[in-house]
Amino acid sequence: MIDIDNLRFRHSDSASGPATFTLSIDQLHIDAGERLAIIGPSGSGKTTLLHLLAGLYKPQQGRIQVGDQTVSVMSDAQARAFRLSQIGFIFQDFELIDYLNARDNITLPYRLGRSMRLTADVQARANALAESVGLKDRLHHYPAALSQGEKQRLALCRALITNPGLMLADEATGNLDPANKDKIMALLIEQAKSRNATLIAVTHDHDLLHWFDRVVNFSDFRTEATV
């Protein structure tokens, strides 16, 4: 269960001077295991919301509750531990590590945090995940040797390896051809269902909305861009 109350977030873009972006959400509730799509025009704050949910940004006002944890008041260390163990992130451009092979990319979260132990069980889980997405024979390959679809399936495995309760997909199918889009989306939904994980996916693609339980249009929220 996710609850967002009275959220106000102002984001300063230091690179372009005093320009600011403000996201305001009075209330948003997402059930545990719900598959939610977020749509909206560019700059409406879709990705910003994912980052707020993941504890990458801290809101100036309001509360973000994920399960029994209040993300909005977490320290940096708590937020990092939360991301590592509770969140599976999937990105539009995959964000795989080019010098790690597929197996090492999948198990990467276990190499980043001291609280995570890369055990034989984790390796077995990585094998099983790779097999479930059709990458069993590609575990020793590096990302450069994989197709776009394979890369996103690999990124999905990395997101799932920690058995997260919350999956955040940011334009996960944005770089894929139509055939791969449906395959990846089917996989994403299937894996989220099988784990009873909450899935929040940002997308521009209205053809994919039928996969989701609910669609939130960010045009309905108040966002401002001021210079």
Next chain:
Amino acid sequence: MQSLYLAWRYISFHRVQSFLLVLALALIVAVPLVLNSVLSATESQLTARADATPMLIGSRGSSLDLTMSSLYFSDDQPGRITLASSERVWDSGFAVAIPLYNRFRAQQAPVIGTTLDYFDFRDLSLAEGRSLAVLGEVVLGARFAERTGLGPGDTVITSPDNLFDLAGSYPLRLRVVGVLAANGSPDDTALFVDLKTAWVIEGIGHGHEDIDPPTDSESDNQVANAAITQYREITEENLDSFHFHGDPESYPLTAVIADPYDERSATLLRGRYLDSEDPEQLVIPQTVISSLLDQLFAIKAIFDGILWVVATATLLTLSLTVYLSWQLRRGERYTLYKLGSHRLTVVRLLATEALLLIALSLLVAAALHVIVSPLASELATTWMVSNN
């Protein structure tokens, strides 16, 4: 451990770039190390030989040529002196005189004419065979023997002075009777013959060998044809026919090693050679080599300065490379952060990569030092000896 693993994966994935970085860093470290080792080894080799040779007497002229020719058997040809110079030292009663004649070569190695006193003076012992006894015999230095595979029972022919000088010294086939034990000095690379054998090569001493009988029955002419051997040889059959012409005191030498009996004798002997009109000079090899090394270290100081500039420029270039790599990997850093990594974890990862590269560079530098230094030291000593 995880940082180490990830750092190693990065380095091994970008192996060409990493190799170039390691090589550049290794060279920055290895070059001064090797240079210092080489200079230190060269210094100790040159100094040890000079320290072990109290005095040299030779023709007035370059003291460096005289020292290099007498101690390191270089190609330098100091002016000639005669056997009388050796007698002069003996007659002084202040020192043992060990004559040296370094003029000929065999298979690119110096053939040194001397007396048996030289072997005692240098503390040279035989590893194989026996010492010089009869005219035409040679004892080989250890490394020369190893290089050529020659040993007692074999023969070695001296090189002609000049292939086109028919009047020049004629090659002599020498019989190898012994091989010296290695002692890490220039003696290892030389061949030693008795002074008289050296003078035979010079042409002062010679035998008479029959050539072909007259082929033209109507004429008394001896025909020197291709049947004439291309070298001379002293055998049991012709040994008795060998003889010397002229006054023995006028026979040539290149130097005399003077080994004074004591400090007082040394001082008195030096006094005998102070006259600037004297055609002979007495030099102290230690002083000559010390002066040479002073020049060498002055050059080293300049080289060190250049090296620092090059090293600084290389390090700046490497820093730029690391900075650009850091910038290029901004996306990767942010991805790791988004996944849950501490920002310091990423810094630690990059630091581990840098440390691994430095460690590898140090290993390569150490390996280069161990492998190259002895070879370079030898080459440097050889070069110094042949160029001074």
